[in-house]
Amino acid sequence: MPSTSFEDHDDAPIHVFDLPQIHTKPAPQVLLDTLSLLTSQPPSWDAGDTEEADASANALAKRRRRSNAFRPPPARVDEAGLTRYLTNIIGSDLQWIDDDATKEEIWEQVSLRLSERSGRNAMPAMSRSFRVPTAERDVKITIHEPTLTADNLGLKTWASSYMLAKRLHTIPTPSGLTPDFPVLELGSGTGLVGIAAAAVWGASVTLTDLPEIVPNLSRNIDANQATIQAGGGSASAAVLDWSMSDEISPFTLGSSPFDANSSSAGFPIILAADSLYSPEHPRLFVQTIKRWLRQSADARVIVELPLREAYSPEIKDFKERMQDIGLHILDQSEEVGYDDWGWNNSGRSGQQKVNCWWSIWGWQ
Ligand SMILES: C[S@@+](CC[C@H](N)C(=O)[O-])C[C@H]1O[C@@H](n2cnc3c(N)ncnc32)[C@H](O)[C@@H]1O
Structure with missing residues (x-):
């Protein structure tokens, strides 16, 4: 017994x-x-x-x-x-x-x-506001999170995405870009990071995720249009499945900056938060970065990941694969964020600390 x-x-x-x-x-x-x-x-x-x-x-x-x-x-x-x-x-x-x-x-x-x-799974869909600093002031980004279903992790907002959204105003963007320079976000989920990038940097951000996540992503972009426009940016949502990394809609990407034969092909900045949680992810994620990152000395990949012990092999694999494709870390550090997903050690749902690692990568 x-x-x-x-x-x-x-x-x-x-x-x-x-x-x-x-x-x-x-x-x-x-x-x-x-x-x-x-x-x-x-x-x-x-x-x-x-x-x-x-x-x-x-x-x-x-x-x-x-x-x-x-x-x-x-x-x-x-x-x-x-x-x-x-x-x-x-x-x-x-x-x-x-x-x-x-x-x-x-x-x-x-x-x-x-x-x-999921304490939140039992709750109806909800909207939450996140305060994100820009160079001059704080902006409020409102994010809708539908009731979580099965494996659709992108329907909630994860700790490292808020940490990255708050960090954006401290990160220098490549010089010599037009004010509305293009940014690609991978695995956007509810869109907090990409929407923040549009509002904080005034960038033209393409937020991407799996097909089932994109409708809520579009909804969140629409809901924050005033904030995005006040920051001089723009944002759109598109399907980009890392396992089919060529299949982003050409309509969404426009034409000229993404002409494969052009020296300005690809995005000068790629953003992602909390994107590695299965053994296949590092390979798929890095191959997508390789496909879409501009081949210029000042191109940047900016990633923030939670440091979960169970996923340290994925992070190690990610670092090695990034180096294999010719990217190296320019800056990195750790910080503590908070998440209200899951149960804490006393078996109750509630806020819990999440150690996060952010890194900025450039071509060698
Ligand atoms: C843990 S969630 C993080 C969402 C958001 N970045 C955040 O931090 O709040 C991981 C995201 O990666 C997306 N994702 C997982 N596998 C993917 C794939 N093969 N292609 C594109 N996105 C994928 C999921 O749909 C989900 O939105």
Whole structure:
């Protein structure tokens, strides 16, 4: 019989690395068992001594006998890392699992675990205001966040995007550009960074993301038109899937500055926040940067990422790939931001600290 309450466990949160990692291609039942044990409502090993609880406990015990790689059910998991762990599963095509129904069941269970952890998911859609400094004053950017659905992480605003939005006014932009110079944002989500860039720099920003994210992105651009125009900038939304990095709509990009044969092809600045949370992301993200960054000495990539331990391999991979394509870090530092996504260590939803790393890259 397993321990039946959270209080029975010691206080240290379990690290997500102690859970079966998706890159090791765990057996479907191992994933389903783990997802069952991660239920954040009274979980199956909790007080309700149902048959289901016993089945889960037995499955876990069996697995522990088979392998030492997995620890007992966590009293408390590092919830911030857990959100990433769950989204990693959703982002995987689970190609080693033959049965489509089993795959669907796994994705469904992950969606449920994410929903349970989203205090905000239970809430109706909401709009929030962010104060962003410019050289002269603060501007207010209003961001609409629809109810979060499954894996659509771009429907919420993440800590590092607010940190980057607030940092923009301190970052020198390449000299010699027209006032409304073009900027590309990758993985814009709700659009806070791109909208801020248009308002703070007076730039012409193309905010991009996956097709399902773009409608809310457009909505947020429209809602902040007055602020963008007051800053002398402009903004538009477009689909740009990093796995198909050539497929940004030519209509959105206009023609002349993006003529592939022109020396001014590409964007002099690319922005991104919180864009690496699956093993494939560094490769896809960097190949997209390579495709769209202007080949000029003053071209810049400005990225801010949360420093989640579970995702340090992605950050390492990102740095190596950036260097491989000829980019190097010109400036970087760490800072602390706040997020109201996920649950804190006492198991309640609320604000939590997020350590973030920002970096500015240029061609070598
Ligand atoms: C964690 S969210 C960050 C959103 C926003 N930058 C922020 O910080 O609030 C990651 C974003 O990357 C986008 N994304 C993930 N994979 C992508 C891909 N293959 N192509 C384009 N965007 C992608 C997601 O849709 C999502 O909007």
